[in-house]
Each structure stands twice: as structure tokens, then as C-alpha cells.
Amino acid sequence: MLDNISILFQAPIFAVDLLVQGLLIGGIFVLAAYGLALVWGVMNVKNLAQGDMVILGGYVAYQCTLWGMHPIIALPIAFMLLFALGWGIYATIIRRVVDRDMFTSLLATFGLSLLIQQALNLRFGPEVKIAESGFGTLDFGDLTIPAIRFVGLGLAAVLAVGLVLFMRNSRMGQAIRATAQDPRAARVLGINTDRVYAFTYALNAAICGAAGVLVAMIWNIQPFYGIVHSIRAFIIVTAAGLGNLPGVVVAGFGLGVWENYSGFIFGAEFAVAAVVIVLVLVLMVRLFQMYRVRQVVR
Amino acid sequence: MSDNEHEVSVTVSEARISGYGSGGVETVISVEEVVKQVEAIADGPDQARIDALAGPDPYLSIEHLKAGYGKMQILHDFSLKVGKGQSCCLIGPNGAGKSTVLHSIFGFTNIFSGKVDVGGQDVTHYSSNEKLKNAGIAYILQDKSVFGGMTVEENLWMGGYLKETTAEAKEAAEKIFEKYPRLAARRNHQAKVLSGGERRLLEISRALVMEPEVLLVDEPSIGLEPRFIDMVFEILDDLQRVEGKTILMVEQNAKKGLEFADIGYVLVSGQTAMAGTGEELLANPEVGRLFLGG
Amino acid sequence: MSGNLIEVRGVSKSFGGVVANKGVSIDVAEGGITGLIGPNGSGKTTLFNSIVGYHPIDEGSIQFKGREISKLRVPEIARLGLLRTFQQTRIYSKMDCMKNMLISVSHRDEGLGTMFGSMRDRETEEFAEELLEFVGLYQKRFLIAGELSFGQQKLLEFAMALMNRPEVLLLDEPTAGINPTLINGLIDRLKRANEQFGITLFVIEHNMRVIMNLADRISCLAHGELLATGTPDEIQNDPRVVDAYLGAH
């Protein structure tokens, strides 16, 4: 472990390498986490199927390459397809668990997650798939970075900026924000909260789908990889604190970088543990902060 | 202590103290007992009486409404009429179903049978945005309902959510600011830092953005300090007398409510026990004993 | 009356930029009923929260029976016999009323033995029943508490507080949203609790009819600062209080 740290000091280029690679993948983590923060904050639904939607988006990209399209084109397609799917899932399942205690939504989406995994497994088989972008690798001296990672970060950024603008300025965005704060008051003002919920869930699915296309181009996909993405999204949102969207961005990039560094320093076998332990630590720190400063109860 | 008390209530404070005012506290009756006694004196107003109270030009009318939550029925054959530009106050013990009446008008309950009519339109099965948009019904909730994370301005814009364009909503918001400088002073503050009274004011004015014809107001004075209570009633008074809005309100501070309203209904166990003009009910010693706290 | 049970001295508390309490000093006399009034947002609830330990105070001291409690935490303070009710009623909504009462016994000294001891000893049960009868809920004792009406929940919460045999009870707007007639009943019971059980009361109220009839001393807060303290009559006629709070026609 100490050897590994000393490498970073002796050859700082690799420290930079890890940092850049981490930031580049962090962008994708941010997308899925942002979607989760949205449904969690607005509808109080903890979507365990988050990662499976990501993977689903990845398979859309894969399918598109099978049809001879470039996977980048799959991005809008996955976005729209998953939007529609999200709407459908809302109408059949989520609508009935909104407003219930947290475990209801957690478990319902766990069931959903199983269904998506198996559907993908039956359709595409359990093998690892990729959607090859063919963009090659960029060389910067010792730094070799796959070009697709830059493209992915760029696309993620475009998507994220679009989302923020949408939430800030569009009427639907405002309605979503209002519903998040007080659904009953929103209804009194004539906002159709059911539609807002449906839209929010569908939007989340769409974001996940787009993230999935990037995942399929940058890493690889497999029907059962969703859980990893779900866990990451939960870690990011939890660490950022609910309703803290800038925090989600910071935490997302932070997680990307930390995964790379901890994999390097402690060895890849502890990468997952390192990430989860950071989550537990963040929760603990918050707990101690709150130990005296409790929420005021009226 | 107790003889002094009586004096205080009748002579000193009655005249001067605003808000809840003061009064004797000798009458000690349980809810069940109130219900029982009201049932005994209930006149169960007939349709003719209801029509007469509303005057020649009824604007809001509820006919034989049966409604509740889930499978549980709370309102049993409830009827009510309010004329155009009139105000009506519902009073009654806790759990009588007063809020449920308002909920039913706005469509937050299950309606088993009966009909709600506003300005000649049957609105019973309108969705809540149709209620606001087409029938001009605005609802001010019993508990806090400002969007704390948004600014005062944004809250008002949300009030105009159903307007055709955002520009129209903003325009309407400006009008409100002109009218209530107290809000204008805080337009860029987050709503959660407002004091209780200002919040109530924001809630009421937000409901006015869509220029509704009918206002449903649930307990405007709950949790407010005495001076704010007066202020809220002044605003409502202004809306009714100057702008000609029709107001249906629920008020636990029954004395205030009945003083304000043209007509009053006494609700018990989801049914109307008595109905009359505000003054009539105020003057009724039984009502006084059972609902005004002696 | 023998001196002060709670002594609040120069307590300040602010949230970010908002100063909720500034140098507040209030005494709660043993065996008496002390009232607290003040405009919305003047820091009444904040003061209660400071006393019972919901948040640390910025400066000042809070003493209970001569002991500094401003550093103690909620349950510890509660176990000293200093109990509060909430502005919005809080009861254990999925348990029946009797169980609500039984678990509200004092937890002052508790070991493994009592933790796993039975709750069903005759003495405790009888006391619980007595109290339920006292607030008029005896008949509803096996009803799930969440199904009680709003007013009944308030009464239950009050009975639960008595079950704990506290020395002081802090009540935050006990009559808000309650039917005026029922309020009378509540006042009556508060007085009887004060007289019969010797519980010192400290009450926040906006309803003048209640506070003037109930309290023997009243303090008024405005903008987080103590404005005036006195008997009900003094307060009602204090021009500052009328100006800042009561308002005149």
C-alpha cells in the first residue's frame, strides 16, 4: 500500500492520470445520481431499479450497433425509449407506492430491478456486451485516455446543463420543484401532481438511459451489472444530502476519483469496500454534527 | 381566582383585546356531550331555509353530498348554498367534517353521491386544475402550504401556474405586490423565513393570482398572533365587500368567524345541525354555550 | 410557592442570521402556572426547545432546581422531570391509548430488570386508567391512538405527560385548533393537574382567553427579547405588550 503511494509521488503523471480518469467517469455517475436525487426528492421514491435502467439504456446502444448505427445516435433514442418506459412503469407500479412508507418503494423497485435484469438476460444473454464507439485513444505523453471518455463527459455535461436549465426555467420544471416541496399545495394551485410524478419518473428513466449509453461505450454492460450503478447512485445522493443538487455533482466526481485512487492504493479488491466505507463515514460525520444540533421539532 | 376571572372576561378584555379575545371558561363539556346536546337542539334546516339564506343569487351550492376518505363516509347528505358575493362560515367541534366539506368541493375526497355546483356549472367531477381554471375556485389550506424553498415572488408565480403564459402570471403577481407592499418588501426572500402571519398573507394572495370567484379558506387564524388575526380578517373583508368574491370558510375561532360572515352553518358529525345568518347564530345562547366557549 | 424551578438567564440563540432569542431571562415559579406569549416568530418555541435540550444555546444559562441543564440532551432532561408537549400533537399513533399511557411512565432509573419487566402491574395500570378517566378518555382506552380526533389526541398527550409524573410541564399552544368549548375542559384539567398533582406549568398560548384565565404570571417575548413580565392584568394593560402583540381596536 505504501509502495503504491510512493509510486504516485515518484511518477506524478500517474496521479494525474488517475485524477483525470476519475473525473471523466465521475460525469456518468453524476447523471444517474442526479436522476435518483430527482425521484427521491420529488416523489420520495427510492428507486432501486436505477442501475438497471442504466443497463437497459446500455442495451439500447448495443442493439443499435447491431443494427449498424453508431452508438452515439443511440443516446437520443435511449433517452426517448426510457422516457416512455418510465412513464409506463409509473402508471402501473410507482403510482401506487408514492406516498407510502419508504420501504414500499424500495421493495417495489427491487422487484422491478429483478424483472429488468431477467428480461435483459433472456433477450441478450448473460455475456458482457459493449457498444464500440471506435473513437480510439488520445495520447498525452504517458497519459493514454480513451477518447470516448471525453466524449462521454461532454455529453453528460450537456445533458446536465440542459436539465438544470429545464428545472429552473420551464413550467414543468417549476411544477416539479413546487410538487417536491408540498404536493398538496401544488394541487391547490392547479398543478396536476400525478402528471408531475409521472414526468419526473420518466425523466429519471430517460437520464438513466442516456447514462447507460455512455456506460456501454465506455465500459461494458451485462444484465446483472445494474446493482453496482444503483449502489453508486445511492452513495452519491446520500453523501450529498437530499435536495443538494450541487452536492450530487461534487460527490459524483469525487466518487469517480476516489474509486480510482483507492483501487490504486489499496488494491482493486478493496475498491468497493473503500467506496462504501466512505459512505458510512459521511453518514457518521453527519450524525455527529447532528448529535447536539437536532432538528427543531415543533 | 375564579370570580376575578369572570370580571376580566366580560368587562375589560371583551372590548379591547383583539384576536381570540377573552371570555369565561366555566362551561366544561366534552365533544360527545356537545354532539349530543347539539343534536337535541338541531333544527336540521330544510331546503327552503338554505335557499332563503343564500339570497336570490346562489353562486356555490352543494346538494345532498355524501363524501369521505377511502371507504369511510364522513359527510352524510350535506347541503349548503352561498350567494354571489356572500361569505359563509362553517363551525363545529373537532372532527365534525368541516375541512372535509372544503376538500370535497375541491375534489380531495371520494364523492359517493350528491352534487357540487359553482356559478351554474356542475363541478363535482372536475379535476383540481379544472376547478381552478374553469370554475374559478381557489383553496387556502388549513396548514402551512407555502413553498418554503422558493422566493415569495416564485410562490406567486406558482399561483399563476394555470395562466396561458408565464408573462401573464408575472403580471398578475405584480398587481398583488402593488396591493400588499408588505409582501413586496420581501419578494426576493425565501418563503420559509417569513413569519407566520406573512405566510398566511402570502397563501391568501397566492390564491388570488388566478382571480378566482370563490375562495375556500380553512381556519385562516390558526396559530396566529392576535394582530395578524385581525389583519387576515380585514383582507378577507376587503375581498368580499370590495371585490365581490364569494367566500366559504371554516373557523375554530367561531366568534370571529360568525362576526365576519353573512351566514353560518353549524356542522356536527358530518351533518348540518343549524344554519342562520351570522348574527342569528351569534345571538343564539345555545350556540354560544356550545361553540363559543360560554 | 417556594422559589423558582426553572431559571433562564440571558439565553441567546440564533439560526444562521436569524436571531430567535436574545438575552432572555425568565423564571418559572415552583407550583405555579407561568404563561409565555408573543408575536409569531418571536422565539417562544425556540426557548422551549432550548430548555428541553433540542439544540445547544449560544450563550446564557438554564437551571433546573439549581442544576445547570443547558448542556444536557433531550432524554436526560426529560428524565429529570422536565417534560414538554408539542405544538403539533405527538402521540404513538399505532398503539392503543392504554399502551401509550403505560410506556409514558418515568424512565428515571431503569435497569435491565425493568426494561424486560412486565408493564402490566396493577398499580401502573390503575394509575393510567385513572388519568385516562381524568381527561375523559377512559372509554377509548383500547382504541388505536391515531384514530382519535385531533382534540382527543391533545388530551391523550396531556395525560401521557402526567403519567410521567413530571415536575414541570412545558405546553406549546395546547389549545390551538381546538373547539372553544373543549378548550374550557382543557383549561379546567390543566388547573386541576397543577393543583392536584402539584405539577408546575409553563404554557405558550396565542389564545388570550386561555392564558389570562390560566396563568398567574405571564412573560411576553417580542423579536426574541423579553418585553415584559407580570400578572395577567399587568400584561394586558402594559402598553408595550398591547402595542407589540395584543393590538387594540
Place this chain on the structure above:
Amino acid sequence: MSPRKLDLSIYGALIAAGILVPLLAPAFTSQMAVLWLMVLMAVTWDMTGGQMGYNSLGNITFFGIGMYASAVVQIGLVYDVAEYTSAFGAIKVDFTEDQYWTGLFLGIGFGGVMATIFAMIVGPFMLGLRGPYFAIGTLGLAVAVAEMVSGWRYVGGGSGISMPVFPGAAGTGSLVFYILLFALAILSHLVVRAVLKTRFGLAINAIRDDEDKAEAMGIHTTRYKVIAWMIPAFFMGMAGAVFGNMSGFIEPLEVAFPTATFGIFMVAMALLGGKGTIWGPVLGAILFHIIKEVTWTHLLGWQWVALGAIIIINIVYFQQGILGWAQDRWPALFGLTVDERMTRTGQAEAAE
């Protein structure tokens, strides 16, 4: 029938079934053993999840800790554990029958104790988290512990650890483990039920309904919460020890800390039957296990689809669980009634 009598007859029926099934259908012994394990998991999960409102996704940690603790004890009695594991199984363990049995029972006890101690140490921290943060925090704990154990050479790391082989004849092994799990399941239910009848039960119910209120009333919430988590930990630890021996080979992520299967199943089972009820988790576990085994047999390849669909249908249409639903329908059966002998006058008098 009074609730007490009802309880007694259900115990009677369960014990009878537990004794008869392996006699009548010995082929099903190991499946039944897993059934009892599921019952134990659901019942103990419900102690914190249903009764205290702290929905843990990490109770499986105790299971794994118990399993590894017993493995270390059992093997450590005779061999050096580090040597045993680093040899990648090149050492064949040979136990005398005495050594085996001592090891087994010591291991089970030690497993339970270690898990309990672990709960006692992490409890005050984890239980400070509320709502979804607790759920996610405990899930994180489970994953972290699992990953650490699978990176820990001493206990074999990712290549797992083989348990001593049961010395008796074929078939008797599963019977022994069956009996152990059966006894543990019944015992855990008895303990949970007994504990819920005391002040402890009321206190954790109070914490579930409103923790701030409970704190404000002076209840030692942290103490109650931690103890309420140590009880499931103790049983899960012992169950883990038994299950490790039953499996014969412990692999960290799949056998000892199966977060995505048993870890979630126990929640699903409690919810299916009705959380926060005495018999709901038992009923849920039995139904769930039967459904699971049947679909595994008859819908090969589609079993997970079926399971997902069942969970969704359960949650969407049966939100309070079967017993919760029954409780709504027939409240009288569950002792949730107003005392009908009371007259209305009692009320009026009290109010005077």
C-alpha cells in the same frame, strides 16, 4: 379464541409440522431447514424493522459474522487457521467425532456472541441514522464487511473456507442441521414474542411511532435501539454458524453475506406476511419459501422473473401484508377493539 390460545395453537401446529415433515418426507429435510432459516430471518428482522421501525438492509452482516466466527473456532480448535486457508485446501482437515461436535456447538455459541458484540459496537452509530439513511447505511455496512472479509487472507479471502465434514452417515447431517435451525427458529420467535410483551416491547413500538416523542418522554432510546438490534444479531449469528456448517463450504459474498438474496428476502418475507405483527413474518416466510421453491422447480430460467413479479404484486396490491390486511378486516381477532362493556356514562362523568 383468545389471542393467547391462538398463539399456543399456532406454536403447536408449527412444532408438529416441524417434527412430522422430516419423518414423513425425509427428502425435503434440507429444504425445510432452509425454510426455518427463512422464518428466523424474517422474525428477527421484524424485531427492528416492523416493531421498532428501523428497516435494516444489513442484518445479513450478523449472519456472515456468525458463520465466519464459528468457522474460525471450529477449525482453530484443531489447526492453525491461517495455515489452513493459505494452503488453498491442500491441508485436509480431519476431525474426530468429539472434536467435531465440540467445535460445532462452541462455534454456534461463539457465532451468536460475536455477532451480538458486533451489533453492540456498531449499533450506537448506525442506529443514530434515521429512515432511508439507516437502511442505506446498514446496506453499506453489509457490503463493506463482506468486501473486507473477502479480502482478508486469514479466513481465506475470496477463495472461501471449507468447513469440517459432518462425521455421521449420509442424511443424518441434514437432519442435525434441520433440528438446529428448527429449534433456533422457534426459540427466536418465542424470545421475540416474550420480549414484545414487556416494557421493552412498548418502548420500541413507541420509538417506531415517534422517536422524538419517545426521547422527549425520557425513554433511553439509544439503549433500547441497540438492544433491539442485538437480539436479531444473536440469532442471526447462530443461524449463520449452523448454515455455514450445513453448506460445508463458505464463500464470502454468496454464502456468508448474500446481501442481494437473503438480505433482501428477509425484508420481503416480513412485508409479505405483514410487518410489525407477531405471526406475519412467519406466514410470509413460509409462503415466500414455498413460492420460491415451486417456481425454481417449475419455471426454470424464469424463476427470478416470477419472484420479481410476486414482489411487485405483493407491494402494489398488498401493502400491509397478509396479516395487516386481515387485521384491518377483522380487528376483533387481534384484540384491537374498544371495550364494549363500557357504557357511555363513564365518559360523561369524567368530563364533569
Place this chain on the structure above:
Amino acid sequence: KVDGDTIILGSAISLTGKYSTNGIHAQNGYELGVKMINDNGGVTVGGKSYKFKVVYYDDESTPARGAQLAERLINQDGVKYMLGPYSSGLTKAIAPVTEKYKIPMVEAEGASRSLFTQGYRYLFAVLSTSEQYLASSIALAAEIAEQNGKKASDVKVAMAFENDPFSLDVRAGVVEDAAKYDMKIVIDDKLPRDLSDMTSTLTKVKALKPDLLVVSGHSKGAATAGRQISELKISTPMIAMTHCEAAKVVEKYGADAMEGLLCPTQWAETLSYKDDLFGTAAEYDALFKKTFEGYKTVPYQSAQATAAVMVWKDAFERANSFDTEALRDAIADTNMTTFYGGIKFSPEGNNIAKPMVLRQIQDGEYKVVAPVKWASSKARHPRQPKY
């Protein structure tokens, strides 16, 4: 179990979960074996011809489930003749069960050495044990170093192994052999299960410039490693990796990028093994591709599964009995040649008649380069991939 004229074999196999790719390869192998045997006269016992049939359960790639299912096959379904599951972990979980019930199991996918040190009497494996998988690459690296005038002990080895029983066993073999040559191990990373990014390990490789990189992690590990080696332009002169074929690395990442990769295999279609049923290895290869769609190369996992079925047929016919004890003894005496190679079991139950071979990807083809006896082509060193 024998049911009319059908002999029922049982297997818990990974149809879902993380091993399902290879689980299904294995299942296909079993099925092809069963089909060919049934189509060619079946199994003759006591003068009567029987057909094979396999009962499968899905073990979801989890050992606990596998052990339960084995009990279930034996107890409830009355299966008396077992075929193995996929992976060493699952085999480790199931072997104690079959052993306890004295049910012979011929397995084809559990290569861990530790399976054969437990004194199991009823467990037989047709494949070579796992410590041999990559050990030959160490020997090759030593040989090349000496050819280039360097010492074997100068060779720096980087290792990345999945943290699971199989790969750790492979690792043990590598570590042992590296120690023999006194090589220096500079990286020793273990990859997590759901691995889709090994950037941090490969960054270390870039930093430390080892002479040999060995990777093992079933198909997923190979897929991830193949891709990232190409993307990050890893320039290590020699890379050895298990499961190249199963992960279809050449098809996925191109012959140019994968050029020079060393891939150990239990079996290759270019080897000159043959038998009466399938003919040569190449003929088996062709038949398999014809029977199951979508295979460009036939994974050895399938071939060895087929071989396991052939062992059963051979044993039934030699024992001429359905008695499990008789069959066990017959299996123990197996000495046959198949398209998969020779099969002869050591007293511990592993196959000692067949070596592991090392292939190198040369211009997109898998060419056997070691051991010399089977080599069809010379090893190319250093690798010269075009990324």
C-alpha cells in the same frame, strides 16, 4: 436413477448469475454429448440400450444454492449419477454433498487443486487443475528471458486475479512457479466480482512496466481486461490471460489489439486428439458450431463438459451395472482417449492424462505455442499489438 430406458444424470448448473455464460457453455457441452451418445446407439448396460437424460437446476452461480440443489437432486429426484456444476466454488460446495451420499460425480468445470486434496472418493474431474493454467506462461517468460540473455530472476511479474476460488487457485500456481524462478512480483491485485473497470490496476502496470502481466477472472474479467489493455495501450511485452476464447476478445476488440495475447486452454480444436464418437477435435469443433448458433470459437468449457458425459457412458458400459459403487470403481479405472484428450484419473480424482496448453493470438488466430509437444507455431515475443 434409471427410468425405463433412460439413465438420468443430474446437474446443478449456473444458468443465471455471474457464471451463467460459462454455465451455459457447459450445459451445451453436456447436451451435445448426450445427444451424440443417444443418436449413436445409447449406452449399453446388461445388453440393453439406454438413453441419457440430464436433469438441471439453476444454482444462480451461488455455492449455497448449489449445495441445496445437489441435496435436492439426490434426495427428492433420486438422481444417482451426477455431472458437475460450473466453477470451482460451486464444485467445492457440491462435492461434500455427493460425497456424503456416496454419489459419483464426474465434473468438468471445477479445476481448483483443493478439490483433490480432500480425499473425495466420488469426485472425478476430466480437466487439468487450475494451478496449471498460467504456470506455463511463467516458464515461457523465463525461457524467453534467458534466450534474450537476461536472467529469469530479472523478470517482473504483474498479477491481476479475480477474488474468487478459481482465480485465486490459478494465482497460487503462478506464485509458486514465479518463486521457483525467483521472479519479482510487482503487482498483486485482486479484482472485485462485478468488475467493469480495471483502470487503476492498469495504471499501476503502466507505472511499473512489468515484463509479464497475468490476468484471470472468468469471461467478464477477460472481456474487461481485453478492452482496457487495448484502450490504455498497455505495452507490456507479454500478457497471459484465461478465458480469452469464452470472452471472444478477438471478435470484440480486433485481432490487431489482441495480437500476442497468451491464452491457456484445457483444449483446442487444433490439437490432434480424436475418438470414435466425435472424431477429431476439429470435427467436434465443427459439429458444435453447427449444433449451437452463435459460436465462432468453441470454448473448452463445452468440450470438457462433453467429455464428462463420455466418461459416464464408458463407465456404465464397463461396469455393466447401475450400482453406484460399481460405477465409482469403473470411473476410477477410466483410461480412454477422446477428442478432448486422454482421460485417466489419479487416486485423488483429477485427470492426469492431459496437459494444459498455451495458445497465442497471432494475427487473430489462436496458435498453440506451448508445451512444445503440441506447439503448432512459435511464440512471438515481444507482443506487437496495433492499438
